[in-house]
Amino acid sequence: MLPSRMPAVRDASIVKIAVEALAAGFLPQLIEFDQRQPLTSIINDICNSWNIEDSHNYSLKFTEQSNKGYVTEKNRCGVKNGTVLKLNYSATKTVTDFLEIFRNGSVIEQAKCLQKLASLSSDITFAIEFINKSGLDLLIKMIEDEKCIGERLEYALRSFGELMDHGTVSWEILSDAFVNRNIAAISNSSNSPHPIPPHLIASSLSILENVVQNSSRYALVERSVTFDTLLKLLREQNPNIQQNTIALINALFMRADEAKRKIIASTFSTKQYRSTLLDSCVLNAQIGKEMTHQLSVLQSLTLGMLEPRMNDRNVDADAQEKIKELRRIAFENESVENDSATAQRNKGPQQQQHYKKLGFKYDVNPAQDFMESSLLALDCMIYFARNQTQMYTKVVHENSCRSDEYECPFGRTSIELVKLLCDILKIGDDSFSNRDQFHPMFFTHDHPFEEFFCVCCVALNRTWKDMQAKNEDFSKVIDVVREQIIKSLETRPRDFESFRQKMAEFSYAKITELRYQKWVDRKECESTASAIIALKEKLRPEIMSIIREQRLGFLVEGTKFSKFNRGVRAKDKFWYVRLSSNYKVLHYGDCDEKTVPLHEELKNELRVSDMRQLLKNKDCPHVKEIKKLTTLFSIVYEDNSESKTLDLVAPDEISFNYWVDGIACLLGLPMESKQMKEDFETLLSIEIKLRLLDTEGVDISKEAPEIPPEPEDYEFNFEG
Amino acid sequence: MWIENRKCGVAIHNWDGKVKHGLALDVGDFVEIFEENGQWWRGSCTRKPRSIGLFPKNYIKLKDPSKEDPVVAECTQVLREWSEIWKKLFVERETYKFTTLRKVILSLLESRRELLSATLTQDQTLDLQMNVISKIDWGNR
DSSP states (O other): OOOOOOOOOOTTTTEEEEEEEETTTTTTEEEEEESSSSSSHHHHHHHHTHHHHHHOGEEEEEEESOOOBBBOOTTTOOOOOOEEEEEEEEEHHHHHHHHHHHHOOOOOHHHHHHHHHHTTEEEEEEHHHHHHHHHHHHHHHHHHTTOOOHHHHHHHHHHHHHHHHHSSOOOOOOOOOHHHHHHHHHHHHTOOOOOOHHHHHHHHHHHHHHHHHHHHHHHHHHHHHHHHHHHHHHHHHHHHHHHHHHHHHHHHHHSSOOOOOOHHHHHHHHHHHHHHHHHITTTOOSSSSHHHHHHHHHHHHHHHHHHHTTTTTOOOOHHHHHHHHHHHHHHHHHHTTOOOHHHHHHHHHHHHHHHHTOOOOOOSOOOHHHHSHHHHHHHHHHHHHSSHHHHHHHHHHHHOOSSSOOOOHHHHHHHHHHHHHHHHHHOOOOOOOTTTOOOGGGOOOOSSHHHHHHHHHHHHHHHHTTTTTTEEEEEEEEHHHHHHHHHHHHHHOSHHHHHHHHHHHHHHHHHHHHHHHHHHHHHHHHHHHHHHHHOOOOHHHHHHHHHHHHHHHHHHHHHEEEEEEETEEEEEEEEEEEEOOOSSEEEEEEEEESOOOGGGGGEEEGOOOOOOOEGGGGGSSTTTOOOOOOOEEEEEEEEEEEEEEEEEESSSHHHHHHHHHHHHHHOOOOOOOOOHHHHHHHHHHHHHHTTGGGGGGGGSSSSSSOOOOSSSSSOOOSOO | EEEEEEEEEEEOOOOOOOOOOOOOEEEEEEEEEEETTTTTEEEEETTEEEEEEEEEEGGGGOGGGGOOHHHHHHHHHHHHHHHHHHHHHHHOHHHHHHHHHHHHHHHHHHHHHHHHHOOOOOOHHHHHHHHHHHHHHHHHO
């Protein structure tokens, strides 16, 4: 047998692939696909081996799930080792065949062909070929033809949508007839004798959305598509139809003029439309990403209707009237009692008094408060006063009756609150592309914004009280309320009652707790930062030396040890052991219970340089006599080349730990007591905290920042 | 070229100072800056005030000390002074004073954090400041 030769340097431009044939009866080919060879010649070779003569009518296509497109000179780099391609009729050939059938084929042939067209149209190579050969015009003509119905229309529309999606043709080319066909398709969906396929309706909706966005036929759509039709479509139990309907509504909304916008907004705010939206779309458990986007755009558009009012600072007669009404509702009872001549004379000052109690900045002329903010705030306040009168008067009186500096000024806080709510809901922010959040509860009320305000206003009052805030704390209260609202909205409450409960749950105490938790988490995260771990390591020797100093200090002071006689503590007999202050000698000797012996009184000496070893508890020689196993230690030392031990029993655990650590230090060994570990942690933890005092509110870098190239010169302005 | 620029800042990472005229810093070190050149600062560190040297700008987060609450600043200074005393108490085995001072340091740290969190109302801030000052008075005795 010949040894198989290793191939020479493998040519990277040649890939090994498989090619399948269009029809059965041809064995798949395994070929080497040379990236440098033109596609036409590769196709020619493939055709030759299958004895196919008209190779110019063929193309190769990808066969992956995500890509079934034609292989072109541009995308051929996508052909890799192991790729499976399929030999197929070329785009040109297919388009020519299709057009022939559209012109002369039977209805059945056309239907089959349209179905193929629908799936091929997403391929850009095919689409361009089809459009260039006037296929699109022919397709439009077919759709305009009333005789094109059912399946044929469905595939024709879908193909049209796919072809237009490539963005190469302007939407302006469409005729009224074409648009009308689509309007008809969506308009009598439920009462037509032959039910229109849902796919067809979805395609028409999508085409109409594009017409509204991109063509001057917008007016025709606006005129002909009724709210009623849209409502019916929303009720269809088909997510595609619902989603495309909302997209169409959004398109109409965005294109509409001011007057028309108001009509759309108010129509979709009525109970009938709202509850349809709510039941069939908003509360749907499996709501997709696109639907979420469309609903959030719709919500933004509807809430956006408040923008003009938000920017309106023109306090007209109507607004003046509302301001007076706010006062009347709050202080109605009082004014009745004061209906005398004197009261009439006092009316001016009394009114001012009332406006002051309402918490306006300018109690002489509250209109000015709104000239500096917005009439939307006034609308919300009057809504609160009219619809939740009891709560309103309670809020106003509760605050105006306290004579201290802790009252929460209703007027000023309401104005600030409305500003905050507009900010949270992004009212006045016209970018819709990245909207992906909507609040279900806003679909549950005729006046969602005002209702939202009422809940938040009551919550703000409670928070103000909880915080024992004063006027100067205004912005801090607003900060807390902002967090309360955002946290509550994040739970996606389904109605205002749930929202109210959530606001109560996120009390000031809860927010403080959450903020603290966030801080703790941050610190936790910081403590694992490489910089801090390195710093701890760096501080270790310093802290160890403090502990060492303390232990040796303890030894220098000395300790009184009990003497034992045959395992029993001898009465009135003690040792005293003390380290010399230069840490070189242990002095020890007898002493009595009461006094601490003087230095000269300790007759025995043990030089540190003679110490050899430290024994603890069960390793000690005197363990046999004394059963107390926790505080025994022995110092092994050399005396005239003889190994001896000094056996001691510490009076308590602390002195035991200090002694064994101290002796370990003298022997040059690491300290090992439990006490040492504890002391180390205590000292290190405070040290680190103090070292990092200035980093409060500063982000510690997780990784070491890159060191820049060194400066060009060292000619400093200041002496080092 | 080195240009005078007086600023203050905090080190956000450990800097080994291994460049010509470098000044090594630990994370958390407070620095006083005198001058700058491109991506470098030159200044000193309050922990070792005698040496001046270079450190990269991206290792420093600038801070404006004039914006700091005076009580917080006082706290910082006092805490650092006390930590020296506290370590001395440890060495001298003044166990009772050592544990007590540790508790006060911890509570002062907590108060300082609350003051810095800027979420307190004025009343709460005043209360806390009084509390801190009385603790500082206690500790200084």
